[in-house]
Amino acid sequence: MPDPGDQSRRGMNAVTAAPRVRFAPSPTGYFHVGGARTALYNWLFVRRLGGSFVLRIEDTDRERSDESWTSGILSALEWLGIDWDEGPYRQSERRELYEQAAERLVRSGRLYACDCSRADLESRHPGNPTPGYDGHCRDRALTPGPGRALRFRTPDAGTTVVHDLVRGDVEFANAAIEDFVVVKSNGDPLFVLAVVVDDLDMGISHVIRAEEHLPTTPKAILLWNALADVPTPTFAHLPVLVNDKRQKLSKRRDRVAVEDYRALGYLPEAMRNYLALLGWSPADGREVLSLDELVEEFRLEQVNHSPAFFDEKRLQHFNGLYLRALPLSELRERAAPFLASPVAPWPDDAFDQAAFDALAPLVQERVATLGEVPALVEFLFATPFEPDDEAFAKLVAGDALAPVVLGQARDAFRSCEWVAANLKELLAGIAVAVDRKLAKAQAPVRVATMGRAAGLPLFESLVVLGRDRTLERIEAALARLGPG
């Protein structure tokens, strides 16, 4: 009998044939960036080699899985531009395959029935915090049936080696691998069985997934070799993504849903670029790479070994780069959803595309995400217009010269030619008159007309705002200051 851990046949597959990979998320929560990176690495790997990307939904846990999570995963993948060649397959629809495999393994003696409850184990090993299964039912020859789980009879000796493209060979002593459950006592197949049966059935050549799966891989290999006489897939275990406490990203604890970033106005190409660089970098050190360049340069063998922190600041940097590189027409299209209901802080009929377009170039170089766009142009569309209280208090009400500046600006703006250079020149003159730098003199005018202490360049903005509204707002500010 061959050593079940024997891997000598490995390497015969997928060397010349096109690789087949699978991305296999479980629909038990929103899709987070760690899953997105795993999907991306699978995708990059297989695209250059002309292979196939299979999408498989691992929903064997009926308690925790939900179809709504599945649709979220699919739309997030689409948004990122990660397309699939097959699927999505659902493990919940493939149950028969797992049952057949389990039957075969029972017949060949690799699986045995077990009726030990958790309490039984505890009573046999009181106080033992975490022992593995003790093999109690191994030789009891129980008949499989309801109320009895199916366990895999693991070898007592020898070693199972995981050949990993990222980590090299990782060895596990078979003696340390307990007889693990493969089918629950209620008949449901467990993840480890379903995955192996599917990978086998789908002809998967490379299993590229997060490092958290590495410890269960020897079990999968044992199972695989018990089921079929074909080489196991090649494995690649990617370093996990961690939070600021260096713990694995968790759906419950950490707010890192791909959908959230989309809603905040991150571009998929920026997200992709950033994600690709989380755990890998091209040989030449470039950091901004197009999709084609990523496909061309990406190598699993170059993937880092240590966990990476998802740094939103850095993502933001990449997003800004991509945003600024967009042609204006494209920026306009991408920004559109953020300028309309339900996102925009103004009614749809208050929006004026031409006004936005006029300021778009100035907007473009000031935002890191599309979500920041509305705030910059809100002064054009907000109805009614209300200056920010804090800014008004500080830069208008709190400035003894503000009434003078505002009053003179109103007078000067009343009849001049309405172009930016003119407005600037007029206000510069007022600045001189009140003995101030232009930078400080423009502050009260900015707050009165644009509502905020900082934002787009003042004069260009006023040109688009128009003379009437500009004068109205200055009057309103003066009125608010009251007489004297």
Next chain:
RNA sequence: GCCCCCAUCGUCCAGCGGCCGAGGACGCCGCCCUUUCAAGGCGGUAACACGGGUUCGAAUCCCGUUGGGGGUGCCA
């Protein structure tokens, strides 16, 4: 507890025995530019966890320690 993985600036990466008195990027700080804010330019800050080996020579190889992480009894 046991098994496994990992270990270079705060963060993400480069480094695969001499080119390293450690390089790039983000962040942070300063300066310049400037109608605010950005963007941009320039400069600065800051790391090989520790201890043993191996070697003429170690961030790079080996061992150990420490630290971090992951997995672990019918989740995936």
